[in-house]
Amino acid sequence: MSTRQAYEEELSSINDSVFAMGDDIEKAIDKTLFAFQNLSVSLSNEIMRHDDRIDSMEYQIEERCISIVIKQQPLASDWRKVASYMRMIADMERIADHCSDIAIYIKLLAGMEKVPVPVHFTDMFRVMRKMVTDTFRSFTENDPDLASSVIEMDDQVDIYFNQITNEIAGMMKQNPENIRQYIDYLFINKYVERMADHAANIADWVYFIVNGELKLKFTDRYKKESDTQ
Amino acid sequence: MRDRNNTVEKWWDDSMMESSVQVMEKIAEHQSAQDPASGAQKKMPDRMTEMKPAAEQKFSVKSLDLHYGSFQALKNISLEIGTNEIMALIGPSGCGKSTFLKTLNRMNDLEEGVTIDGSVKLDGTDIYHNMNAIELRQRVGMVFQQPNPFPKSVYDNVAYGPRIRGIKKKSTLDETVERCLTEVGIWAEMKDRLYKSALGLSGGQQQRLCIARTLAVEPEVILMDEPTSALDPISTMKIEDLATELKKKYTIVIVTHNMQQANRISDKTAFFLLGEMMECGTTQDIFLNPKNKKTEEYISGRFG
Numbered sequence A: 001m002s003t004r005q006a007y008e009e010e011l012s013s014i015n016d017s018v019f020a021m022g023d024d025i026e027k028a029i030d031k032t033l034f035a036f037q038n039l040s041v042s043l044s045n046e047i048m049r050h051d052d053r054i055d056s057m058e059y060q061i062e063e064r065c066i067s068i069v070i071k072q073q074p075l076a077s078d079w080r081k082v083a084s085y086m087r088m089i090a091d092m093e094r095i096a097d098h099c100s101d102i103a104i105y106i107k108l109l110a111g112m113e114k115v116p117v118p119v120h121f122t123d124m125f126r127v128m129r130k131m132v133t134d135t136f137r138s139f140t141e142n143d144p145d146l147a148s149s150v151i152e153m154d155d156q157v158d159i160y161f162n163q164i165t166n167e168i169a170g171m172m173k174q175n176p177e178n179i180r181q182y183i184d185y186l187f188i189n190k191y192v193e194r195m196a197d198h199a200a201n202i203a204d205w206v207y208f209i210v211n212g213e214l215k216l217k218f219t220d221r222y223k224k225e226s227d228t229q
Numbered sequence B: 001m002r003d004r005n006n007t008v009e010k011w012w013d014d015s016m017m018e019s020s021v022q023v024m025e026k027i028a029e030h031q032s033a034q035d036p037a038s039g040a041q042k043k044m045p046d047r048m049t050e051m052k053p054a055a056e057q058k059f060s061v062k063s064l065d066l067h068y069g070s071f072q073a074l075k076n077i078s079l080e081i082g083t084n085e086i087m088a089l090i091g092p093s094g095c096g097k098s099t100f101l102k103t104l105n106r107m108n109d110l111e112e113g114v115t116i117d118g119s120v121k122l123d124g125t126d127i128y129h130n131m132n133a134i135e136l137r138q139r140v141g142m143v144f145q146q147p148n149p150f151p152k153s154v155y156d157n158v159a160y161g162p163r164i165r166g167i168k169k170k171s172t173l174d175e176t177v178e179r180c181l182t183e184v185g186i187w188a189e190m191k192d193r194l195y196k197s198a199l200g201l202s203g204g205q206q207q208r209l210c211i212a213r214t215l216a217v218e219p220e221v222i223l224m225d226e227p228t229s230a231l232d233p234i235s236t237m238k239i240e241d242l243a244t245e246l247k248k249k250y251t252i253v254i255v256t257h258n259m260q261q262a263n264r265i266s267d268k269t270a271f272f273l274l275g276e277m278m279e280c281g282t283t284q285d286i287f288l289n290p291k292n293k294k295t296e297e298y299i300s301g302r303f304g
Helices: A003-038 A041-072 A076-110 A121-140 A144-174 A176-211 A221-227 B014-034 B097-103 B133-139 B154-164 B170-183 B203-215 B233-246 B259-265 B283-288 B293-299
Strands: B057-068 B071-082 B086-090 B114-122 B140-143 B221-225 B251-255 B268-273 B276-282
Touching (some): A076 B283, A121 A144, A121 A176, B071 B251, B071 B276, B086 B097, B086 B259, B097 B268, B154 B203, B233 B251, B233 B259, B259 B283, B276 B293, B283 B293
Parallel strands (some): B086 B251, B086 B268, B140 B221
16 A cells, blocks of 8 residues: 555544544433433443543544654645544543533432422533534534534523523522532533533534634634623 | 633632723723724734735736747746745646746746746846846846855855956955855854865755855845755755745745645745646645645645
């Protein structure tokens, strides 16, 4: 096999590994929602154990990206891919971490009196889940429009996040003896919101691979936040 | 709430927040006082439109065709080369990049069977119709692939150009030799062997001597035709450093087969293929996000 052929095969093999890691992340998210809805301790443990596997996938992909950069000095779209893979897997790994973070709170919640879940919680989770699915689909299908739509979906998650936070605050006032459970909900709420952010970051890199520019490089997100009183 | 900006989430207490907000407001006030336009959101400069105005273009080439007999080596090339810029010309062998380089100081118009159409302007003056070759070559120097010092001493090599231009005064020539050898970074090595033959130098030293010889006639543009392809990596690095240093005073056009070299040192890159210029843009755009499919294939090693 010529050096160049080997290079192209390694590139596409790294690409496949990123897909595979994406698959694993989606599964972890689904398990997390299921574990939350059923307060399942055994599934929570499984999610946390599985995190090691995702960490090692990230590590291996990173190693291979570094090696291909050193040996082949990829340029143009090849380089956009390799650089983006390295950033995407970092965001993917964070999503998996947050699944484990949530699993910890699920275990805590399982040991306490059950209190009602905030109304929109599952909705927010589903939007985040859709963002992740669409991000990976935009990646496999090279679809920058789909990637853009994921980035826009993040606003919806932020709205849910604020609503749910207020809802939890109200529940805490009404039901102060169960405040520990509500605090846990609050954390989970934040983790889900962060997972959506990471999905949007990945979408950003997909957009970069296809179009060669970062869509939200200079996000005015915090400017908007800082302008509101 | 994406923290790409690494903004610390609001864990700090309000008093801390207030003071930093006040500081930021002061900075904002200060900025808007200096620049009345900064009230509106400042637009980021667009790399593609960041071309220099016409007055700052050193070379302006329009619709250039070149034939060797019936073979057309350059097809309708139009290209602007900005002052104090390094322009890299890349492309596979036989694509016309060296031919193009030579047209910039008329190295090929006297060759038999060569016909040239279109215009090549240096600071707005047509070099084929309104400038003599002697003036042109004083203003536009050239460095070749193989170091080609004259079989003379180091000193005589550098002093050659000024002497031809009629400078005889020893002190002036001494100054020129020292200035040029200093500019190319070999004065310290050469000052004790100025009167020994240049042919005894290493390849890298010879190439830098050739650049010094070019500088001695105070050119505005330096053309380099694969100046490092015969040199080892260390000498190559020195020539690259030198080019980056020289661009502060001169405009540089470099033909190179070494893609990483073009990427490292040039501001703009033009890609040639089969006598046509396929794409020209900022080096970053060419190497990160080329618009032309052929450019993409070439620089990512898929052909050529």
